[in-house]
Amino acid sequence: MSDEKTEYTISDLAKEFEITSRSIRHYEDEKLITPLRRGVHRIYNTRDRVRLQLILRGKRLGFSLAEIKEIIDIYGMEGEQKQTERLLELIKVRRDSLKQQLKDIKYLLNEFDVLEEKLTASHQSE
Amino acid sequence: MSDEKTEYTISDLAKEFEITSRSIRHYEDEKLITPLRRGVHRIYNTRDRVRLQLILRGKRLGFSLAEIKEIIDIYGMEGEQKQTERLLELIKVRRDSLKQQLKDIKYLLNEFDVLEEKLTASHQSE
DNA sequence: GCTTACCTTTACGCAAACGTAAACTTAGTA
DNA sequence: TACTAAGTTTACGTTTGCGTAAAGGTAAGC
Structure with missing residues (x-):
């Protein structure tokens, strides 16, 4: 139906947002994003992509990763x-x-x- | 005439802006602010105060001290x-x-x- | 099955922005 | 003049946010 991707590799996102894979993994280390795994490889979905956008937005505003995590957790806790x-x-x-x-x-x-x-x-x- | 202070000690400013004296000295180390000295003690004037406000504004916006210095230098270079x-x-x-x-x-x-x-x-x- | 590109973890390194302790000096005041 | 509060320099410590090897595993094409 739509031709939008629903799956991304780590370097897909790295390229799109002009950051390094290392950074994305670091955000994962800090529990800001938790992609699925296909075997050992990380698979990111659109939800993960949105999260990453949120992270970068927060960074541009000078928030620390800890603060950004707090904000992200607010989103996740809607339920x-x-x-x-x-x-x-x-x-x-x-x-x-x-x-x-x-x-x-x-x-x-x-x-x-x-x-x-x-x-x-x-x-x-x- | 006006009862506004024109001179401040380091702890005056520290209290007013709710930061530590250490931070203010650090900004001086990084050449963002250069108060006069009365003997060995730092004396800040209104110009220094404005500079400090600029520094804190920059920090709230997530700029690094180096970037803030660049901005401050822009101001200073008007001439x-x-x-x-x-x-x-x-x-x-x-x-x-x-x-x-x-x-x-x-x-x-x-x-x-x-x-x-x-x-x-x-x-x-x- | 070999190459190539991309992925993985582990771990040490590093700059920025102060924190913090040590050891001392200076200025006001009782 | 002796105490006390606040200031000073020097210098090592700490946290954050990744960079950067090192050492290898995996997937796809030929």
Whole structure:
């Protein structure tokens, strides 16, 4: 039906996301991702792929692998009824952190705008 | 006139920004900040304080100290006429990075919204 | 069955960003 | 002036996030 792949080798994902296989294995060591095995080889499915995307997103935002694992675990725990309160709390903390980052980014982008304007102005006046 | 402080000790700043003096000294080792000395003691002025804020902002965004130094140096070099092109290039790179982070944050915030809704829904239906 | 490409585990190495302890100096104050 | 709090340098230790061999196993094509 769809021609989207549903299975990936470790180097498939490594190439796609421009990281090394070593990194992907490291994320597995740290329990952030747990692919199936066909014999001894790792087989990644679309769910694993999404997880990897989440990991890289987290990294770009400066989260540690431990923090990213926490976030990922939140996703995985959707089913568990019990700890809803705890999950909501975790989400709140993470959201606050992201909102602070939003502020930081907006501040810096604005600073860059101002600085760039100054630079191009003095550049043209030469 | 104004009652804003214009001088700070290392522990003043450490307390204010909730970091250790060790960290601040480390930033100095890495040439990100260079306070004056009164004898052997470090004296920080408002300019140093702003620098420190920039450092922490950068850290929250996941930049390395080396990268933050690069950004800070951009700020400091406003006067230098020569390297305008280079500075504009650096700004461009940094801006692209920040814009990617903006996307990442918006994605995650949205995911949190969705997840939270699911959680509170299932929570109420019990 | 041999080659080649890709995969595996094990394990030591390394840079970044501080933590932490040691040993001392300096500045205010009682 | 002696105590105390805070500051200083020096230097080794620690954690995180992989890099990088080493030493080999596996799958596919010829």
